[in-house]
Structure formats: C-alpha cells, structure tokens
Amino acid sequence: MQRLLLILGCLFLAAAAAWPWLKRLPFGRLPGDVHIVRDGFSFYFPITTCILVSLLLSVLVWLLRR
Numbered sequence: 272m273q274r275l276l277l278i279l280g281c282l283f284l285a286a287a288a289a290w291p292w293l294k295r296l297p298f299g300r301l302p303g304d305v306h307i308v309r310d311g312f313s314f315y316f317p318i319t320t321c322i323l324v325s326l327l328l329s330v331l332v333w334l335l336r337r
Contacts, residue, residue, distance in 0.1 A: 301317070304316070304320055
C-alpha cells in the first residue's frame with residue numbers, strides 16, 4: 272500500500288509540473304461529452320472522457336499487476 276501511495280504521489284506531482292502542456296490535450300472536450308447551457312444554468316458531464324480515463328487506468332493497473 273505504501274508503494275502504491277508513493278507512486279501515485281509521484282504521478283500527481285509529475286502531472287502538476289506538466290500541467291501547462293497537459294491542459295492543451297483535448298480531454299474534457301471529446302465528442303460525447305454532455306454540455307447543456309441554459310439561461311442562468313450550465314451543466315457539463317464528460318462521459319466520454321470518464322470512459323477513456325477509466326479504460327486507461329484499468330490497463331495501467333492490469334500491466335502493473337502482471
């Protein structure tokens with residue numbers, strides 16, 4: 272558990288350091304993401320982005336467990 276937390280912490284630090292470049296990626300604006308704008312109301316649900324991130328994390332965990 273300690274090893275996992277240390278690895279996750281290092282990954283979060285690396286992502287924070289690379290944020291200026293990462294924010295240019297199209298995640299969160301993929302086709303299939305729901306964005307509804309009405310008068311005085313805005314709703315955004317990145318369903319496609321969530322599915323893609325889930326798949327990537329599942330593959331990563333599967334590779335690390337092998």
